[in-house]
Amino acid sequence: xxxxxxxxxxxxxxxxxxxxxxxxxxxxxxxxxxxxxxxxxxxxxxxxxxxxxxxxxxxxxxxxxxxxxxxxxxxxxxxxxxxxxxxxxxxxxxxxxxxxxxxxxxxxxxxxxxxxxxxxxxxxxxxxxxxxxxxxxxxxxxxxxxxxxxxxx
Amino acid sequence: xxxxxxxxxxxxxxxxxxxxxxxxxxxxxxxxxxxxxxxxxxxxxxxxxxxxxxxxxxxxxxxxxxxxxxxxxxxxxxxxxxxxxxxxxxxxxxxxxxxxxxxxxxxxxxxxxxxxxxxxxxxxxxxxxxxxxxxxxxxxxxxxxxxxxxxxxxxxxxxxxxxxxxxxxxxxxxxxxxxxxxxxxxxxxxxxxxxxxxxxxxx
Amino acid sequence: xxxxxxxxxxxxxxxxxxxxxxxxxxxxxxxxxxxxxxxxxxxxxxxxxxxxxxxxxxxxxxxxxxxxxxxxxxxxxxxxxxxxxxxxxxxxxxxxxxxxxxxxxxxxxxxxxxxxxxxxxxxxxxxxxxxxxxxxxxxxxxxxxxxxxxxxxxxxxxxxxxxxxxxxxxxxxxxxxxxxxxxxxxxxxxxxxxxxxxxxxxxxxxxxxxxxxxxxxxxxxxxxxxxxxxxxxxxxxxxxxxxxxxxxxxxxxxxxxxxxxxxxxxxxxxxxxxxxxxxxxxxxxxxxxxxxxxxxxxxxxxxxxxxxxxxxxxxxxxxxxxxxxxxxxxxxxxxxxxxxxxxxxxxxxxxxxxxxxxxxxxxxxxxxxx
Numbered sequence: 001x002x003x004x005x006x007x008x009x010x011x012x013x014x015x016x017x018x019x020x021x022x023x024x025x026x027x028x029x030x031x032x033x034x035x036x037x038x039x040x041x042x043x044x045x046x047x048x049x050x051x052x053x054x055x056x057x058x059x060x061x062x063x064x065x066x067x068x069x070x071x072x073x074x075x076x077x078x079x080x081x082x083x084x085x086x087x088x089x090x091x092x093x094x095x096x097x098x099x100x101x102x103x104x105x106x107x108x109x110x111x112x113x114x115x116x117x118x119x120x121x122x123x124x125x126x127x128x129x130x131x132x133x134x135x136x137x138x139x140x141x142x143x144x145x146x147x148x149x150x151x152x153x
Numbered sequence: 154x155x156x157x158x159x160x161x162x163x164x165x166x167x168x169x170x171x172x173x174x175x176x177x178x179x180x181x182x183x184x185x186x187x188x189x190x191x192x193x194x195x196x197x198x199x200x201x202x203x204x205x206x207x208x209x210x211x212x213x214x215x216x217x218x219x220x221x222x223x224x225x226x227x228x229x230x231x232x233x234x235x236x237x238x239x240x241x242x243x244x245x246x247x248x249x250x251x252x253x254x255x256x257x258x259x260x261x262x263x264x265x266x267x268x269x270x271x272x273x274x275x276x277x278x279x280x281x282x283x284x285x286x287x288x289x290x291x292x293x294x295x296x297x298x299x300x301x302x303x304x305x306x307x308x309x310x311x312x313x314x315x316x317x318x319x320x321x322x323x324x325x326x327x328x329x330x331x332x333x334x335x336x337x338x339x340x341x342x343x344x345x346x347x348x349x350x351x352x353x354x355x356x
Numbered sequence: 357x358x359x360x361x362x363x364x365x366x367x368x369x370x371x372x373x374x375x376x377x378x379x380x381x382x383x384x385x386x387x388x389x390x391x392x393x394x395x396x397x398x399x400x401x402x403x404x405x406x407x408x409x410x411x412x413x414x415x416x417x418x419x420x421x422x423x424x425x426x427x428x429x430x431x432x433x434x435x436x437x438x439x440x441x442x443x444x445x446x447x448x449x450x451x452x453x454x455x456x457x458x459x460x461x462x463x464x465x466x467x468x469x470x471x472x473x474x475x476x477x478x479x480x481x482x483x484x485x486x487x488x489x490x491x492x493x494x495x496x497x498x499x500x501x502x503x504x505x506x507x508x509x510x511x512x513x514x515x516x517x518x519x520x521x522x523x524x525x526x527x528x529x530x531x532x533x534x535x536x537x538x539x540x541x542x543x544x545x546x547x548x549x550x551x552x553x554x555x556x557x558x559x560x561x562x563x564x565x566x567x568x569x570x571x572x573x574x575x576x577x578x579x580x581x582x583x584x585x586x587x588x589x590x591x592x593x594x595x596x597x598x599x600x601x602x603x604x605x606x607x608x609x610x611x612x613x614x615x616x617x618x619x620x621x622x623x624x625x626x627x628x629x630x631x632x633x634x635x636x637x638x639x640x641x642x643x644x645x646x647x648x649x650x651x652x653x654x655x656x657x658x659x660x661x662x663x664x665x666x667x668x669x670x671x672x673x674x675x676x677x678x679x680x681x682x683x684x685x686x687x688x689x690x691x692x693x694x695x696x697x698x699x700x701x702x703x704x705x706x707x708x709x710x711x712x713x714x715x716x717x718x719x720x721x722x723x724x725x726x
Contacts, residue, residue, distance in 0.1 A: 009599050017589070017602035043161050044238075047168075049442040051592055051603065053411065054449040054533065055633045057547060059510045059610065061524030063449040063533050064548035066555050067635055069411035069590070071444055071603060075161060075238075083161060085596060087444070089604035090412065131456060136500035138458050141474040145466055160596065216443050217538060237595030241444060 015106055015120045016099070020088040022123040024095030031098055034118035040076035040101045043083070046093035048072045074100040082107045160234035163197030165211055171195040175212035179335060182344040187297045187306030189289060191341040199231035201257045203285045205337035207235075210283065214242040214253055221251035221268075221280070225258050251280045259284040260312045265320045268332050276329040279347075283335045287311040289343060296352040297345070305352065308343060310336055321351050379424050393417035402607075402636025403427060407677060408434030409537075409556040411606050411635050428558075428677050435678050446533075448591045448600055452610045452633070453510055455586040459637075462511050463580040464614060470508030475585060476637075511582035512612050512629065521614065521627040543669045547653070550672060554648055555634050557675030559641045565665040566647035573663035574651045577616035578630070585609045585637050609638050613646035620658035628657060 019027065031038060050068045057064055073087045074096040084104025086096045102119055105111045165171035178190040198207030214220055220242040226232050236242060236255075245251035248268045256262050262284075271279035286292075294309040295318070314320065324331045324347060331347035380387065394401055394413045397420070404416035408431040415434060423429035459475025462468055474480075515521040525547055527533075534549035541553070554562065569576055587607050591600035611632035619625035630650025632642035651665040664670055674680060 013599050013602060020602050020604040044164065047442075049444045050410075050438060051444050051590070052446045052535065052537075053590060053606065053635075054447050055452070055551075055608075056449045056524065057526075057551065058512060058524030058629055058631050059452050059612065060512075062527035062531065062548060065446070065533055065535050065537075065552045066450075066608075066633055067406070067409035067411065067552075068438055068443075068537075069603075069606060070415070070441070071592075073444065075596070077161075081158075083158070085594075085601070087592060087594065087601045087603055089590065089606070091414075133500065134456065134458065135505065136502060137498045138473050138475055139503035140499040140501040141459075142501070142503075143472040143474065216445050234595060241595070 012103070012106060015116070016086070016103060018120050018124050018127065019086065019099040019102055021127050024092040024098075026123060026126065027095055027098050027102075027119070030119050030122055034114070036101075036105065036114070036118070037078075038098065038101060040078050040084075040097075040104065042074065042097070043077055044073070044075040046072055046074040046096040046100075048091045048093070072096040076100040076104055078104045078108075080108060159199045159231040160238045163199070163207075163235065164239045165195055165208075171208070172212045175208050178342050179209060179212070179344070182335070182342045183301075183333070183346050185301050186299065186344055186346055186349040187302060187308050189338070189341050189343050199229065199235050201225055201229070201285075202232050202235070202255065203257075203337055203339065205339065205342060206255055206257075206283050206285045209335060209337055209342065210236060210242075210253070210255060211239055213281075214240040216241040216243070218242050218252040219245035219250050221245040221248045221254040223254070223256040223258060223262055225261075226255055248280065252278075254280050254282045256282060256284045258312065259286060259314050262314050265314070265324055265332055266327075270327055270330040270332065273330065276331075279330060279332050281333050281335060283337055284310075284313075286313070286336050286338055289336070289338055293317075297349050298352055299346075299349040301346075302349070308336075310338075310343070318351050321345070325350055379422070388421055390414055390417040390421070393420055399637060400425075400427065402638050403559060403641075404430045404434055406635040406638055406641060407431045407556055407558060408438070409635075410434050410438045428681050432678050432681065445592050445594065447603070448593065450588040450590065450606075450608070452584065452588060452608070453508070453513075455508075455584060455588050455608075455610075456605070457508055457584055457586040458607075459586070459639075460508060460582065460584040461580070462582045464582075465511060465514065468511060468514060470506045508584070510584075510612060511614075515581070515614065515627060522623075522629060525629075525631070541672065543672075544655075545668065545672070547649075550652055550668065551631065551633070551645075551649060553672045553675060554632075554645045557645070557648075558677035558680070559638070559644065561675050561677070561680075562644035562648050563640060565651070565671060566644035568663065569647050569651050569665045574654065574659075574666045576628075576630075576647075576650050578647060578650065579614045580643065581612040581614035581629070583609065583611050583639055583642065585639065607636055609634050609636065609642040611639070611642035611646040613643065613650055615650050617657065622656075622658045628653070 049071055051071045052068050053066045054063045055066045056062065069089055070091050071087055071089055072091055072093055075083065075085050076097065077083050082104040084100045084102065084107065086099035086103060088096055088099060102115055106115045175192060175195065178192050182188060182190040192205055192208060194204040196204055196207040196211055198204065210220070214236070220236065222232065222244065233244065248254060248263065251269060254268060268280035268282065269278060271277060289308045289310050292309045292311040292313055294307055297306040297308065298304070328347060333347050334345040336343045336345070394417045400420060401413055401416045404419055404427060405411050405413070408416065408419070415437065416430070419430035419433040422433060457473060459477060460470065460473045462472065512521060512524065516523065527546065527548060534546060534552070536549060536552050585607070587605040589605050590603040592603055593600050613630035613632070615628045615630060617623070617626055617628040628650065630646035632645035632649065634641050634645065648665060648671060652668050652671060654661050654666040661667060
């Protein structure tokens, strides 16, 4: 049971990460295609605020404050009682609300597969291919050093 | 009702205007020590945190204000998670680190000088104590004077800390350092800022 | 006598509408859209985010338009906006080692794990103006090269294996990172607070100071151990969830400057370090920040403080361009009463001076006559 709970947490966090990384437009489009309920009681937000971003001295040392970033958050409750949360960079309130509903739906074992296949998986695939393209474009600028052989020996 | 549900319910229905109303009441109470500024029950926190004290916490606390809870409030997990969800305030490690302290049983509370008194350069860094009291009439009467009080004011808050008059005199002597007190009653809020003196009642 | 002066309301209102008109410019030219600025003036947007100390591309683009391209004014607008928002918390520290790297170069090691990735750099361009850009022609898609995802450890980790470089900067165990947006500056300050101030500092000011160290004012023999640019993920601890909530990614530039150090009574000969970390793609700023960070550590290494770049009070107090512009620009606001008082004072001093001169001359004449 403990193991299952831990796995659930890892998967839930991964789904939240996918939603946070994706654009609001992509989420809305998939949501409409999936026909998932977009109504829920708003318990908090959607509201925009700040987080202070921390780095580490020298990259791996003690933390320090670099600057701030806008974040929008929402907490919703479904009629079934599930509570969902979202925190995401930027000021897109519609995105925060839908992502919180997605998080709530995800926690319902009956609805989880649908949320995973209709929303999370396509978003995840789009993010992965964008990331892969970025990496391949950067890799094309990698320097290949040639050693010049001088003289004979 | 499980803790998770208790933690997220009972916040301000209208966060901006409710917070402004509570802030205004606390400000007026600070400006006119001893007067009762009425407050509707905007918040429904988990017991034993009272509706008034809960609303004051929601209006005043945020991520940058470490909060200290007395043992009675520390005990139930629901109070901590409710305050955490709605205010984001971290719990202070010690009373001396707290910007605000919530106290459900003032009669058993630790001494006032255990909280942050501020510094000579930054006297505003002292702890503001929010005390839950049942009423302002059934306790020992206190005659108040000082800035914001034309002549004298009188209140008799129930369940006040032990040796309160003596402790308050010491608090006055630490000026400009010292704590400020907000009394949260079921009907509203009354304040004792550090500038208010308690006149000893003639027997 | 103090005379209160009122007036100028109509003039101010009209100046604002004139500003709006000039900002829009010739109406036959299409108005700029924010996405055009975000996409095509990305490094200007990054500078406003870095010095405005607020990561939000669209807001930075809006600020640039509103400020008519005046970067310091745009930074000012962003700083003002951030004060209107509540703070949800402090993120967990980012891991630049796990960055999705878009550029990464080292001047100290040719062959390092992950390699040298030039990315979208101005380096090696000929700095010849390109008339084709003016005509808005089509731009080819960039080339791609299939590659395995490779770990890219920070260069400091490689040098650390030999024990010849100081470790990443540490703070005492229970040290809470200082925050200049919450607490007033106090000198001397700890390195974490200095880095926060430098990260939002003015690029031009830090660049000039960094340059001054290279020219001999607090020389510290720098090498770029590494510059890397890319996206890092942010996570925030929140009370309502049992795990840190993922927020998305931000682009940052990190510079590890490696400095030769001949040793002192306090430390053996080794390489010391300066660190730079800024929002967005801004290599110049990250490098200048790292040079200043190292220079400001003079006392820590027992070096003499002889140059401006080593003077913490001087550097940190003057690095913020919003403060600087506020204080310089306020001089143009009405100082009529102040100036009237100065005028009276100068007139009086001049009268006294003239009186002295005249009596001196009279004295000379009398002496000459005698």
